[in-house]
Every structure is written in structure tokens, then in C-alpha cells.
Amino acid sequence: MRQGKRSVRLLMLLVVFALVAAACSSSSEETTTTAAGGDEGTTTTEAAMPGEGFKFGMILVGPENDRGWSQAHYEAGKYIEEMTGAEMISLDTVNPADRPETSVEQVVSDMIDQGAQLIFATSDDMKDGIEAAAAEHPDVPMIWSSGDSAWEEGEAYRADLPNLGNIMGKMTIGKAIAGCAAALTSETGNLAYVGPLINDETRRLVSSVYLGAKNCWEKAGNDPADLNLEVNWIGFWFNIPGVTLDPTEVTNAFFDGGADVVLSGIDTTEALVVAGQRAAAGEKVWAIPYDFEGACSEAPEVCLGVPYFNWGPAYLDVAASVMNGTYERQFQWIGPDWTDINNPDTSMIGWVNGDALSDDAAAALDEFIAGLGDGSIDLFVGPLNYQDGSTFLADGEKGTDVQIWYMKQLLEGIEGASSSG
Template structure:
């Protein structure tokens, strides 16, 4: 019944009738998704957390969502319709929604907005993200240990700091355990396009990659690796456990539920305020999925130890000595990167080949 109510509310929203479908005494929470709730990755996990909000609050909330919303003008239209439909809180869950979120929020100062992975705030706009790069460190360690060809492929989405951080973190930790490792990067220019992602994976495999990392949202790279037969992969944003124990040997899981519940509660309590949240393994916003037995026991133990050191703060994923790609010094021995540099990262570390696209 709850799923039916949500779908009906979503349909009503799309036709401008959302307000009539919702009880006036409920806190109304909307979600704008860049992909499909069935993508098996990024949007799937956001939607799982939306359902967790419903389960936690029961009849005190009404949630709606609109999926497959392109980043750009259409996102502004969807957000505007949500605001007009009486929503109290709106989560906009993709980097490219940043400017539309700010624009719509300015027109609806009484509505609270939460934007994922961005950096622009307003009195009624918070930002939140996860330290995905911590999970990339663990993946890089496993990848560096398990590659036989010493070629690791990386399917990147867009050249934004979040993705560049992930590439750098994975490379640093692969290189630490395997000095001969080489990264080959393909920029797909999409968050979710199974055909493009599959093509990218196949191209990397043809170039000799026997490990594929991805910062895109579908399971298509997993399927391509399974077909190849001797390539390992890692789940992105979600466990992607349908492909475990091989080729998917572990994963980064985004757990947004505690944050969504807390922010919804703050709206209910009248304590909501604009904040910037950037959490990682320590809070459980980033989880490391099961490391399967396809990973040798000693490598698995090392990866778990790395995860735990990132969690308790005894180790930072970006710890010097580290140089930038051009050979200039970035971090001295023992020095760690500050959040400001990481948040705006626009460079590769030394050893990564190729250039970061300009757009």
C-alpha cells in the first residue's frame, strides 16, 4: 500500500496535482533523481533511503520522487513543481542539480532544500556528500594486489572534483602495493547509460585491463567483465551483489538513510538549518561491501585493516609524500590533504597518464 501511495503521489506531482493527493498534516519530502530507481547503483541507493524515511516515520511523512531528470533546465522545472505542490523538504541528488537548486530555493524561501555532492549553500539550501574516495582507497589496494596485467581500467563519468578524487585515491593505493600498475581512464560523460558503460568496459578490457573500476551507475560494466571471464570489478554506490563473488569482489555502498531521516526530523522539529556535511566510513555514510573469497585471504585482511584505519582516523587516504602529475610537490612526507583542496581537486597525482578533460 505504501509503495502504491508513493507512485500515485508521484504521478499526481507530474501532472501538477500532488498537493491534493497528500494529507495536509504530513511532512512532505520530495526526491529528484538523475537516474532510474532500478539502476542498481546511485539512484537505487537514494531510493532505498527514501523508503527508509517512510519506514521510520510512517504516516507522519509523505514522500514523492521523480526519476530520470536530466541535469539542466528540466531539473529546475521539476523542483519548482515540487515546491508548488507543498513539499517541506526537497532532496536533489546529483551534482548537476546545483544551480537549479539554488535558483528554485531563492523563489521558495520557506521550503528546505538538500543538494547532494555540490558546494553552493543558501539559507534554505544545505549540501551533503560522502567521502567516496575512502572507499576508492580500499578498492585501489585490492586492485593493485590482484591485477596480473598491471593495467587497471577506470570508467569515469564527468571531470568534476568528486570523480578526480576517486581516480587519484584508487591510483595512489594501487601504486603503493604494485609499483608497476598503470591506469587507463575512459570518460563516459554520463552518470547512467548502460550501453556507453558497457562499451567503455569492453574497450578497457581490449587494452589489457583485468580490473575495472567505475564512477558510473549501472551494472553494465559488471556484465561486460563477467562475459570476459577474467576481469574483476567493484560495485559502485550499491553492492551490485548479483555479480558476486566474481567478477564483483567488493563494492562501495552509499548509505544515505541516517542522513535523510535526521534532516527530515529536523524539519519536523523546526531545528533545520543550512549545513555542509561530508561524511565517510567513520559514520557509515560510506560502507565497504563484502569482500568475497575471490580475493586472497591476506589481501582481504589488508583491505579490512585499511578500511578500519580510515574509519578510526589513524590514516588519511591522501597522505604524503605525494606529487602532482607535473612532478611538483603537493604533500610532504606525513602531511595530509585539507578538505578545501580535496573539495576543489582538479589535478591528477604523479604517475597517472593523460589529461583531465576541460569539459
């Protein structure tokens, strides 16, 4: 009898394995269709495509289908494939928790062995790895997205790595739009932000949310004292059980504490999912995801919209320059195409309205975006103070790129840890 039970248990384990395998198969199918898509592209164009035979590597920190940061990069890689006929070699979930025996250097070497002539390392977390890899393969052009190693005016300039460039989008604008949408919708004035980890980039983005929210809150005639923005940091770009805080719990705590709009600053969509669940239970709550154009689809009924990256055009430019031999490493911090911020072929930063954004709010938001575009609204103008009351920008002073990139603290008025001390 005991033996019988044991073999049943074993059988169940095997069934579990089979299910896991079946789950894996779906992602493998996706990849094969990708390859097929590339081929199709080449056959429909009569002339040989410029990227025929060109390979590039794409290293992602999270899953390629995370509906957030990593997927946005993955889609950019597919965009290059489509436009040039080049071939992407991608590897996702490259981080020490998911792949303990794999380093970024090893992945880069593997990709170069496979013929990659250009490497994209697409996370802040890959700094050490991609800098080491760039030193090891000085002839291979590489891009470290969101980094500042190629910025001469920056604080971490690496003159010794002439093959390593940086690309980043001016998400300060996208986050300001998100902040505005949140302020136009919130009934309580209590906004909350699920932050990833604390660094220059995230300080700058939370501050942008606040500035955008403040502008629209006051323009709508509300009392500035009633607007609150609270941030809580989970510790990494996405949930790692046992290591980071759980973003689902953080979001629930925000709503329990009286916030009615939660903005996500992490790579994945937990904030939106939680908002959807709570709205289904009758609460008046909303959320704003981040990173990926299609992120709202997880819970469209509570989504106010999403500020997203469109890495495709910038990555395509780099790939083209490598193909024709004119690559030069650059630091690029690219804003939206103001003629149409959602143009997939020209605009680095976009915003799509969500189903939950009211018509009135959408109209006010359009006005805000137009103001940012024509320069009539400039959020980073003094007087602006840091959280501890010290001056960030003096009265009338316009923030420079360097000042905004390297904000030392969150702005005065934001609740939550600001720096690592």
C-alpha cells in the same frame, strides 16, 4: 495482399505498445508496494510517528532502480519513510535527455505544490536548477547532494541561499578501499577506471583509488613501477546514447588493452556486467561497481566488492530537523562510522566484499580498512604531485578537506585526462 501485410505490421506495433505498457506496470507496482510499506510501518508502531503527514521530494538523475547512484538515494528516501512515517514524492530520470520539457525548477515547484516540505536534489548535474529553485522558494529547506554551495570555505559558496544545504559522503575512503581490493587481486597490475565526467569530485575519487591501490600493492611486496591506473571518461554519469561514450565499449577496450580489474565510477553497472561476460568466456578479469550496496548482484562471480553510499541516516537527520523546526543549512562531508562501516543506521560510507575477493585479499583488506579507521594509514599526505609534476601536497603536508575536495588534477602516475584544461 499489401494491405494485409500492413495491418499485420500495425498489429505488431500495437503488441509492442502493450509490451511496453506491461514493462511500465512493473515499476508502478514497486511504487505501490512502497506506499503500502510505509502504511505498515505506521500501523506496527503504537505511537503516532513523527513524520505522519510530512512529505518530502526526492529528485533523481537516473532510474530509481539503476543499482547505482540513484537507487541509493531512492532507498534513503524509503528509509526516511520507514523510520518516520513520512511520505516521499519521487521523480526519477530528471535530466535534459530523458525529460526535455521538464526543468529541475519545475519539478521542485510541482513537489512543493503537492505538499513537499523538504526537497532532495541528488545530482551534481542539478546545480543550476536547484540553486534557482532555492532562490525561488526561500522558505523550503532543500538539499543538493554532492554540491558545495553551502560551504563557506568552498569555491562556490552561495551565502544568498540560506535554505540550501549540501550532503556528501567521504567516498575518498570507499574508493581507496576499492583501489586496495583491486591491487590485491590484480595479476598484471593494470587497473582501469570507467570515469563519468571530469570535475572536482571525480578527480578526487580517481586519485583516491590510486592511493589505495598503491598502498596495498607496495605493502604486498610488488614493484611500484608495475602498477598502472588508466582512466577514460564517458562524459556523463550514465550512458546517453549518441551523447556519451558507451561504458560497455569503454570497459571492453580496457580489458582488450590488458587491464584485469576495471573499477566503475559511473552511476550504472556496465563495467561489472562486461567483466561477467568476459569471465564467462574464460578470461581472468574482475570488476568493482560503485554507489549501491546491492550492485554486485549483477555479476557476483567477478565482483571484488562495492564501495557504497548509505544516504539514509544523514537524510533522516535533515528530515527530522525540518520536522521539528530546527533545520539549519549546512555543508556536510560525512565519513564512515569506523566502529562498523556497514551499519545501516550510522555509517554514510560502506564497503561489502564481493564473492570474487579471495580470503587472503579479504584479510589484507580488513587490515587496510582498520588502518584507515585508526588513522595509522593516511593516504593524503605529501609528497604528492599532480600529473604535470607540480606539487599537490609538499613533503609531510596533510591534505585539508578543501585541498582534497578541490583537486586541480589527477595525481602523478595516473594515465588519462586530468582536467578540462
